Amino acid sequence: MARFVRWYGAGPLHLLVLVCSFALTAYAFVRLFAVRPVDVAIWFVGAAILHDLILLPLYSLADLSAHSVLRHRTERVPTVPWINYLRVPTFLSGVLLLVWFPLILDLAVPYGGDTRLPESVYLGRWLAITGVLFGASALAFALRLGGIRRAARAAEAGPPSGRDAEP
Amino acid sequence: MGSGGRSASGSSGGPQGPKRDQEPARRRLPRLGAASAAAIHAIASAGDAAAARAQAIARRVGRTPPPPGPFRPGFWRSPIRGPWLTSVFGLVLLVGIPVLFVTGALSYAAYNPDLGPLNDQTPDKGLLGFYLFDWPTQPYWLYRLTQGVHVTLGVVLVPVLLAKLWAVIPKLFEWLPVRSVAHGLERLSLLLLVGGVIFEFVTGILNIQLYYVFPGSFYTLHFYGAWVFIAAFIVHVCLKLGRMTRALGSRDLATELRTDLAHTVPEPPDPHGLVPTAPAAPTMTRRGALGLVGAGSLTLLVVTAGQSVGGLLRGTALLAPHNRDPGSGPNGFQINKTAAAVGVSPAHVGPSWRLEVRGRSPALVFTRAQLLALRQHAAALPIACVEGWSTPDQLWSGLRLTDLAAMAGLPGAGSVLVESVQPPGPYSSVVLRGNQIHDPRSLLALRVNGADLSLDHGFPARVIVPANPGVNNTKWVHRLTFRT
Structure with missing residues (x-):
């Protein structure tokens, strides 16, 4: 037993569960790959690669770039952490596009003929939603910024006590 | 999402990098040493020279430093990434995915595929149709409910899935890539898990938009793909359930929801490499990350669910395929195919x-x-x-x-x-x-x-x-x- 664990790297139950799972996987795989096996394999593995090695690095990089490119350059004016006012609308608009891009980009060829509904409305709607999200975020940011700067000015004018408001 | 997913090569992560990198490698050595010792023990009975050579190779492999970039532990810097946050997303999926699987299986049964080839898109299903039963006619809204839940929930879980995959991305680059037979098999299963879940979400989401670019019949791909995925999902749950419950118990949700940015600190170091060894300054609280993902799901729910509810709410499904009536009058309701x-x-x-x-x-x-x-x-x-x-x-x-x-x-x-x-x-x-x-x-x-x-x-x-x-x-x- 201890020898098995040393050789295998985990307990026998671990192996048993995995073998059971692989048996089921193989049974389904044979059927999944019955037609156009290469294309299906590309889709299956490509799905993981597309997310892990393309989508995730891209949005991480976008986030980091936003941080360094748009960072606040003047020290004189008090500011507030701003990145989330950019992240939130970008993320919300982005997941909408990620899920509904075939309709938004007018890619679903049979859509209009099948359903008797025009597909052309989606791009405008997505842009409108995106506009509202960014607009609301900008407004929230402006209000927050205004509040903080007013407080800072008041503190400067009054007794020198409250400049520690910033996190 | 979260804060600063990766470090730019300069900044604070760089100079200290190499020193930090050696520590986890050294920590792993005993385990690897045990594995190689076992291997050597087995081989020793066969031949001493071969054993010595194997031992040397194993030792050399174990000491290989991780290549630069994402394989270095210092590369991943989000201070909120860790077992607790991962487990919260995991818990949501642990509830949601079985619902998706069951409603999907019900939909498969609803076609009555056992009535013959006309109804059956997957005639070689074999044992995978073991559960088929006579689809009932009541309640009369049964299929409307199960399939509405299946599709809407699938769409709504997309942000949670993205968040879960984001939370565990350092594991993709763990070093060494394979530490033991068990570890290698588990990683193979993880490829099936991640490939399978994305394959299922993508085929489903493209199909509901009539964007038929996937390689073959939707029914075949989505059905067999679901079995491949669920096989890996069950293993994943079996192997990680304990770790998930421990991680969930490690922090109090209510406290997290009250913690502001100034008090957001990384989770204690974990042996599995999720918590960053060189955390960046926090830019988002855990509350913020959960809220962001929740807001994503809520937004998708709002622009989708109306197409399954109908009536006045149909118009609220701004981006869903069947969000308008194609006409007015007695025949003005939704058309599948004209x-x-x-x-x-x-x-x-x-x-x-x-x-x-x-x-x-x-x-x-x-x-x-x-x-x-x-x-x-x-x-x-x-x-x-x-x-x-x-x-x-x-x-x-x-x-x-x-x-x-x-x-x-x-x-x-x-x-x-x-x-x-x-x-x-x-x-x-x-x-x-x-x-x-x-x-x-x-x-x-x-x-x-x-x-x-x-x-x-x-x-x-x-x-x-x-x-x-x-x-x-x-x-x-x-x-x-x-x-x-």
């Missing part, structure tokens, strides 16, 4: 159209006027599509299928083959089961909401059966063949 789209022309259903009813007695032939002269029955039933959208109840009227079976000399008919004038193609004909024939609400409908059926809704006659998937409610019917 007559033109499947090649049914007015000539097919003009004055020369006849309904043929076959059974035990010689075939009966009716004109539409003759059918309208028979006793009419009404039923309020929805149309519910596999794509998740549905209509509220429509008031159909026409002939009961059970009456037609009796006229054909088979009052106890066990099944009926329904054929459309539609040119041969998927779902141009379908088989219904005895329980569907004999439900008093199952109709060969001639009219809807007080008007004749429109061509797009199946004029001159269509089938409507409670809880039946939309495509099995055949339109433009011209022959019914009842069988014992």
Whole structure:
């Protein structure tokens, strides 16, 4: 037993569960790959690669770039952490596009003929939603910024006590 | 999402990097040493020289420093990434994915694939159809509910899935890539898990938008893909459930929801490499990360769910495929496929159209006027599509299928083959089961909401059966063949 664990790297139950799972996987795989096996394999593995090695690095990089490119350059004016006012609308608009891009980009060829509904409305709607999200975020940011700067000015004018408001 | 997913090569992570990197490698050495010792023990009985060489190789491999970039522990810097946050997303998926799987399996059963090749898109399913049962006709909204949940929940879980994958991304680059046989097998299973879950979400989400770019029949891909995925999912749950519950217990949700940015600190170092060794300054609280993902799900829910609820809410499904009515009046409700789209022309259903009813007695032939002269029955039933959208109840009227079976000399008919004038193609004909024939609400409908059926809704006659998937409610019917 201890020898098995040393050789295998985990307990026998671990192996048993995995073998059971692989048996089921193989049974389904044979059927999944019955037609156009290469294309299906590309889709299956490509799905993981597309997310892990393309989508995730891209949005991480976008986030980091936003941080360094748009960072606040003047020290004189008090500011507030701003990145989330950019992240939130970008993320919300982005997941909408990620899920509904075939309709938004007018890619679903049979859509209009099948359903008797025009597909052309989606791009405008997505842009409108995106506009509202960014607009609301900008407004929230402006209000927050205004509040903080007013407080800072008041503190400067009054007794020198409250400049520690910033996190 | 979260804060600063990766470090730019400069900044604070760089200079200290190498020193930090050696520590985890050293920590792993005992385990690896144990594995190699075991290997050596086994080989020793065969030959000493080979054993010594294997030992040397194992030692050298174990000492290989991680290549630069994402394989270095210092590369991943988000201060909120860690077992607790991962487990919260994991818990949501642990509830959501089984619901998706069960509703998906129910939808598969709803097509009654065991009634023969016409209903069966996956004839080589073998054991994977082990659970099939006679799909019921009540409650009449059953398929509307299960498939609405399946599709809407799938869409709503997309942000949670993205968040979960983000939370565990350092594990993709763990070093060494394979530490033992067990570790290697588990990582293979993880490829099936991640490939499988994305494959299922992508095929499903593309299919509901009629964007048929995937390689083959949707039914085949989504059904077998689901089994591949669920096999890996069950293993993953078995192996990680304990770790998840421990991680969830390590922090208090209510406290996290009250913690502001100034008090957001990384979780204590974990042996699995999720917590960053060189955390960046926090830019988002855990509360913020959970809120962001929740807001993503909520937004998707708002712009999607209305197509399955119908009524006034249909208009709120701003981005969903069936978010508007294609017309007004009695026939103004959702159309799955128009007559033109499947090649049914007015000539097919003009004055020369006849309904043929076959059974035990010689075939009966009716004109539409003759059918309208028979006793009419009404039923309020929805149309519910596999794509998740549905209509509220429509008031159909026409002939009961059970009456037609009796006229054909088979009052106890066990099944009926329904054929459309539609040119041969998927779902141009379908088989219904005895329980569907004999439900008093199952109709060969001639009219809807007080008007004749429109061509797009199946004029001159269509089938409507409670809880039946939309495509099995055949339109433009011209022959019914009842069988014992």
